[in-house]
Amino acid sequence: MSVYTEIGLPRVINASGRMTKLGVSTISDRVAAAAVAGGQSYVVIDDLMKRAGELIAQHTGAEDACPTSCASAAIALSVAALVTHGRWSDVVRLPDAHGLPNEIIIQKGHSVEYGAPMPTMIRLGGGVPVEVGCANEVVPADIEEAITDKTVALFYVKSHHCVQKGMVDIETMRDIAHRHGLPFMMDCAAEEDFRKYIALGADLVCYSGAKALEATTSGFVCGRADIIDAVRKQYHGIGRAMKVGKEQIMGLLAALDQYDERDHEAQARHNLECATWLAEHVGAIDGLNAEVIQDEAGRAIWRCRVTLDASAHAAQGKTMTAVNDALLDGDPTVWARTEFLNLGKIDFDPRPLVEGDKELIVEKLKKIMEA
Numbered sequence: 001m002s003v004y005t006e007i008g009l010p011r012v013i014n015a016s017g018r019m020t021k022l023g024v025s026t027i028s029d030r031v032a033a034a035a036v037a038g039g040q041s042y043v044v045i046d047d048l049m050k051r052a053g054e055l056i057a058q059h060t061g062a063e064d065a066c067p068t069s070c071a072s073a074a075i076a077l078s079v080a081a082l083v084t085h086g087r088w089s090d091v092v093r094l095p096d097a098h099g100l101p102n103e104i105i106i107q108k109g110h111s112v113e114y115g116a117p118m119p120t121m122i123r124l125g126g127g128v129p130v131e132v133g134c135a136n137e138v139v140p141a142d143i144e145e146a147i148t149d150k151t152v153a154l155f156y157v158k159s160h161h162c163v164q165k166g167m168v169d170i171e172t173m174r175d176i177a178h179r180h181g182l183p184f185m186m187d188c189a190a191e192e193d194f195r196k197y198i199a200l201g202a203d204l205v206c207y208s209g210a211k212a213l214e215a216t217t218s219g220f221v222c223g224r225a226d227i228i229d230a231v232r233k234q235y236h237g238i239g240r241a242m243k244v245g246k247e248q249i250m251g252l253l254a255a256l257d258q259y260d261e262r263d264h265e266a267q268a269r270h271n272l273e274c275a276t277w278l279a280e281h282v283g284a285i286d287g288l289n290a291e292v293i294q295d296e297a298g299r300a301i302w303r304c305r306v307t308l309d310a311s312a313h314a315a316q317g318k319t320m321t322a323v324n325d326a327l328l329d330g331d332p333t334v335w336a337r338t339e340f341l342n343l344g345k346i347d348f349d350p351r352p353l354v355e356g357d358k359e360l361i362v363e364k365l366k367k368i369m370e371a
């Protein structure tokens with residue numbers, strides 16, 4: 001039983017990863033306690049914002065940071081900071097950015113949908129996305145020649161959602177930005193390294209709190225002190241509609257401490273063991289093939305990929321789409337990753353599974369294949 005089944009909703013087996021549509025991640029007792037304690041006292045929010053920013057900065061190696069309600073808000077508020085430079089009359093005028101330089105250059109293969117379209121977050125902050133190159137190939141000249149006196153930043157999205165081949169790499173895009181005196185901004189929402197991109201010279205890096213960190217619903221942007229100062233000012237303008245509460249912020253800070261103390265190698269090993277177990281047991285079901293694959297973006301995440309074994313009698317007349325529909329049907333409902341369903345593949349991400357889930361997945365798949 002969970003609070004969700006108690007109000008009449010089906011039990012969810014999340015084998016798809018840190019997905020917003022399933023509630024992203026679960027919080028530990030430590031993070032929950034910090035959030036509860038944070039919610040039970042008053043604080044001067046401007047002071048909390050500044051102090052939390054200093055503490056986040058210590059975890060990232062950045063000059064400063066600012067808590068946000070999620071990574072999407074971090075992107076929108078960063079764009080707003082770059083468009084307004086924190087000038088008060090412009091801050092309170094947004095989202096009307098008429099007459100202000102506001103172009104954000106992004107590689108076409110990075111202009112992705114992650115649950116919402118990336119260009120929407122740029123526009124939300126008063127920016128105009130300028131997509132350069134083609135979906136499967138961008139060259140440095142595509143970026144360089146798109147820079148005008150209206151450009152306010154170059155934006156790189158580090159994500160498995162992006163086209164991985166044919167894009168301009170981080171260092172090259174950073175160098176182009178800096179050669180033109182422009183800030184280099186990154187979206188690293190689901191990344192697991194909170195220092196790497198600041199160390200690489202990014203001026204602003206946006207993260208999600210609930211993904212790798214397993215924090216309360218939250219996010220943050222870290223980077224150059226002058227830009228972060230302009231980000232904070234947005235809370236008196238468009239940021240009000242993206243308010244981040246004191247309890248969310250305290251949960252985020254606890255999650256950062258927890259993350260630094262965790263044994264990530266042991267977790268990755270456990271994750272690989274679980275993916276291997278699933279591949280063995282799912283692969284043994286008549287009509288299915290299964291193998292262990294690594295995350296497309298190269299993170300230390302292993303998943304179990306499942307396809308139909310076309311030669312098997314049990315697979316006749318079945319499609320992977322029908323198998324996936326049957327997994328979603330009923331109670332518990334099983335959610336796989338379906339990014340490659342169009343190619344006849346589904347993936348199980350073992351990270352969000354709780355005790356007993358993987359056995360239930362195999363059981364349900366067996367029944368589906370026998371039907």
Ligand SMILES: *Cc1c(COP(=O)(O)O)cnc(C)c1O
Pocket residue numbers: 020069070071072073114157158159161187188189190207208209210218219
């Ligand atoms: C999840 C994600 C986001 C949004 O993160 P939220 O915290 O849910 O707003 C942005 N960009 C990428 C690449 C993501 O994967």
